[in-house]
Amino acid sequence: MKKKNFRIFALLLCLVMVFSVTTGCGATGSAIEDDGERTVVVYVADIFNTLNPFDTGAFSDAYVFNQVYETMVQVDDVGVPIPCLAESWEISDDALTYTVNLVKDAKFHNGENFKASDVVFTYTYAKDFPAKRAFYSMVDKVVALDDYTVEFTLNKPSPLFFSHSQQMPIVSEKFVTEQEGNISKSACGTGPYVIETFDPAVKTVLTANENYRLATAEIKSVELRYMSDSSSAVVSLETGDIDFMSVPPVMAGSFEGKDGFTTKRTLPFYTAVIAMNTKVEPFGDKLIRQAFSYAADKQSIIDIAYEGFGTEAKLQAYTNSFGVDLTDVEDFSYNPEKAKAVLAEAGYPDGMNLTEEFGVKLLTIPGTFHEKVGQVFQNNLADIGVVVELQNTQTPDEDVESGNFAIMNQGATYRTDFSYNECNYGSIGIGGNNYSQMNEPYVDEMFTKGAIETDPEKRQVIYKELIEWLVDYCPGIPVFHKQEIYVWNEELNADAHNSGMFPFFVYEWSWK
Numbered sequence: 001m002k003k004k005n006f007r008i009f010a011l012l013l014c015l016v017m018v019f020s021v022t023t024g025c026g027a028t029g030s031a032i033e034d035d036g037e038r039t040v041v042v043y044v045a046d047i048f049n050t051l052n053p054f055d056t057g058a059f060s061d062a063y064v065f066n067q068v069y070e071t072m073v074q075v076d077d078v079g080v081p082i083p084c085l086a087e088s089w090e091i092s093d094d095a096l097t098y099t100v101n102l103v104k105d106a107k108f109h110n111g112e113n114f115k116a117s118d119v120v121f122t123y124t125y126a127k128d129f130p131a132k133r134a135f136y137s138m139v140d141k142v143v144a145l146d147d148y149t150v151e152f153t154l155n156k157p158s159p160l161f162f163s164h165s166q167q168m169p170i171v172s173e174k175f176v177t178e179q180e181g182n183i184s185k186s187a188c189g190t191g192p193y194v195i196e197t198f199d200p201a202v203k204t205v206l207t208a209n210e211n212y213r214l215a216t217a218e219i220k221s222v223e224l225r226y227m228s229d230s231s232s233a234v235v236s237l238e239t240g241d242i243d244f245m246s247v248p249p250v251m252a253g254s255f256e257g258k259d260g261f262t263t264k265r266t267l268p269f270y271t272a273v274i275a276m277n278t279k280v281e282p283f284g285d286k287l288i289r290q291a292f293s294y295a296a297d298k299q300s301i302i303d304i305a306y307e308g309f310g311t312e313a314k315l316q317a318y319t320n321s322f323g324v325d326l327t328d329v330e331d332f333s334y335n336p337e338k339a340k341a342v343l344a345e346a347g348y349p350d351g352m353n354l355t356e357e358f359g360v361k362l363l364t365i366p367g368t369f370h371e372k373v374g375q376v377f378q379n380n381l382a383d384i385g386v387v388v389e390l391q392n393t394q395t396p397d398e399d400v401e402s403g404n405f406a407i408m409n410q411g412a413t414y415r416t417d418f419s420y421n422e423c424n425y426g427s428i429g430i431g432g433n434n435y436s437q438m439n440e441p442y443v444d445e446m447f448t449k450g451a452i453e454t455d456p457e458k459r460q461v462i463y464k465e466l467i468e469w470l471v472d473y474c475p476g477i478p479v480f481h482k483q484e485i486y487v488w489n490e491e492l493n494a495d496a497h498n499s500g501m502f503p504f505f506v507y508e509w510s511w512k
Contacts, residue, residue, distance in 0.1 A: 037220035043233045043245030044226045048200040050184045053169040054129035058397040062501045069169030069189035077498045079416030081162040095157040102148045105213045106190045108172040116144035121173035130431030134423030135164040192217045192507040218510035244488040249307035252485035266484045269414045270500040271316045274477040275435035280406040287346035289474035293332040294339035295380045302480045305372035310480035316412045318481045323418035323463035329471040339384045351385020361391040363408030373409045400435045413500045418463045422447040436475035
């Protein structure tokens with residue numbers, strides 16, 4: 001059998017790209033002592049939810065896990081898997097069997113050696129948590145062939161199987177078992193940082209893992225600090241109380257070329273979206289969803305909510321993702337008169353009051369650009385005779401993942417291949433990133449066809465047909481694809497990456 005063999009050609013590549021990070025096994029509550037090392041303070045826009053990496057899809061939680069856990073591979077800024085805990089791998093000709101050779105010198109924070117059995121346990125444990133279903137659903141069986149070789153058998157070919165493994169932090173079987181499966185307040189990884197304190201509504205503090213196999217991190221102390229108000233966070237950045245943050249576009253211009261700071265614009269695979277729950281009335285009616293799509297003045301939303309740093313979206317993915325062809329999709333560009341006509345066709349010629357008639361409020365995330373998105377869209381709806389009240393939520397990710405909402409503005413990531421969007425639109429994403437809660441057999445069938453097909457041109461045809469159907473179905477309103485502007489203290493050797501979920505890895509950083 002002919003096999004494709006992928007091997008790391010330089011250990012330095014893994015050193016540079018390493019983003020997985022460790023969490024202190026059960027250490028939650030002690031304070032960091034002053035050891036003379038300068039702490040890096042990173043701003044986080046949302047509260048932390050849990051230390052269980054399989055029970056959340058929140059960016060804030062991912063920022064912790066990226067500094068604490070490791071995964072089989074990392075994915076670089078152009079979507080290429082880079083070895084991490086997986087040293088090399090072989091793929092069978094039918095793309096259903098992956099034989100993975102693991103590193104032999106990794107240790108968990110509890111001192112246990114990392115082994116293939118921990119990989120098997122991780123994928124088994126993850127199946128109890130729907131938030132990660134999209135990243136393991138293609139796995140039929142995982143077997144440890146020996147202590148450092150694991151074999152994955154897939155139930156269907158999956159072009160992004162290894163890229164998806166970046167979303168599967170490897171946990172210690174012994175540690176999780178000792179915790180009786182509850183790791184919401186404690187953690188134990190193999191990476192370069194250990195959790196020192198975890199206060200979900202305030203901050204998470206990390207310290208360098210002195211026993212990390214690729215050498216101890218140069219930054220010895222890290223504080224991931226939650227602040228509800230981004231304006232206050234920017235002031236803290238200016239005064240030096242915060243060292244690294246994603247700066248809202250309205251404030252970013254003042255930092256470009258400013259002494260004392262380094263700035264970088266990234267192009268994350270991210271779409272701002274107004275999610276509509278198809279299981280909650282009146283959003284089960286496609287005509288309502290289409291009318292709202294016509295009502296959205298996307299360019300005004302971009303200008304007002306994101307200072308013009310965005311491109312109007314038609315899908316929760318853009319043409320920088322393989323398979324995305326938007327040339328023949330339905331045009332839902334801003335057209336209030338068309339919106340009124342479609343609303344009348346749905347049975348509401350005089351408009352509607354969503355809050356009074358349906359008990360629906362438009363959820364939005366306070367202190368972020370999402371709040372402005374909600375405000376502009378509320379006015380857009382008023383222009384077509386639709387009244388809705390705004391309501392702030394402090395638990396946006398839990399709301400959309402549980403389906404505990406009717407309409408809200410959110411964000412969705414995508415990848416370099418449209419097959420990833422199965423988690424945004426397919427039934428496997430329910431309980432995770434399928435915000436609309438849509439469950440359409442056609443959609444699942446087409447994603448399966450695209451994953452099985454090995455001819456790139458035929459895959460593009462499959463996805464083109466599916467995308468045209470999805471745009472017409474309007475499960476949500478893709479508003480814009482954004483730029484992210486990162487600013488950091490010029491005394492810090494730092495970097496930012498083109499990923500919403502994996503934008504920074506402190507292990508790469510150092511003080512000058």
